Amino acid sequence: MLTRSFRIAALVELVTLVVLFANLATVNLQPVASVVGPTHGCAYLVIVLATWRNGGAPRAAKLAALLPGVGGYLVLRLLATTPAAADES
DSSP states (O other), X not given: OOOHHHHHHHHHHHHHHHHHHXXXXXXXXXXXXXXXXXXXHHHHHHHHHHHHHOTTOOHHHHHHTTSTTTHHHHXXXXXXXXXXXXXXX
């Protein structure tokens, strides 16, 4: 079964990436980037490391985890179709 923390990390990763791009495209405030950037980086690393440590995860899921923003949701979808991998996470 997929953990709730993985789903939260996927959401945080996507939302923070959108905020970073919106900030960059509009006012480009440094304090926003200083707070949201590391948060995005942590969520991204949680997704990548959790996926790579899952021994039952298919290669496609491990590669999808490397995609910033949508990688977490792609991994969730790929693991949902792989019963053995979903049980180990």
